């Protein structure tokens with residue numbers, strides 16, 4: 001999508017209206033949920049962005065079998081969600097996520113987010129620049145879907 005606007009309805013406990021558009025080389029977004037109204041890249045925006053960015057080809061059963069075989073236990077479900085967030089955030093925003101992005105998305109306290117990222121970095125699942133930019137050190141195939 002070079003230009004134009006993607007409007008989607010995300011239905012959860014409540015239905016929210018999400019708009020995503022390209023503004024120059026930046027991504028614009030707005031969502032009718034409370035977090036979106038504050039200007040956050042909320043989970044509804046993420047859901048719509050993922051649906052837009054990711055249009056995976058249908059998987060064959062042999063691929064599914066292969067994935068099941070090398071099911072990895074390198075990180076917990078929560079850590080997997082953090083890695084998925086970093087992956088999609090970077091893809092959608094075209095800049096690396098920082099601890100404050102992780103904090104606001106998962107609604108974490110500073111200490112909790114710092115602990116989570118330290119732990120991921122110690123296990124070389126991510127690496128961080130001195131600027132705070134977070135980069136994934138795992139391949140896309142290892143990352144779970146963002147829930």
Ligand SMILES: [Zn+2]
Pocket residue numbers: 016031032033034035036042043044045
């Ligand atoms: Zn929202």
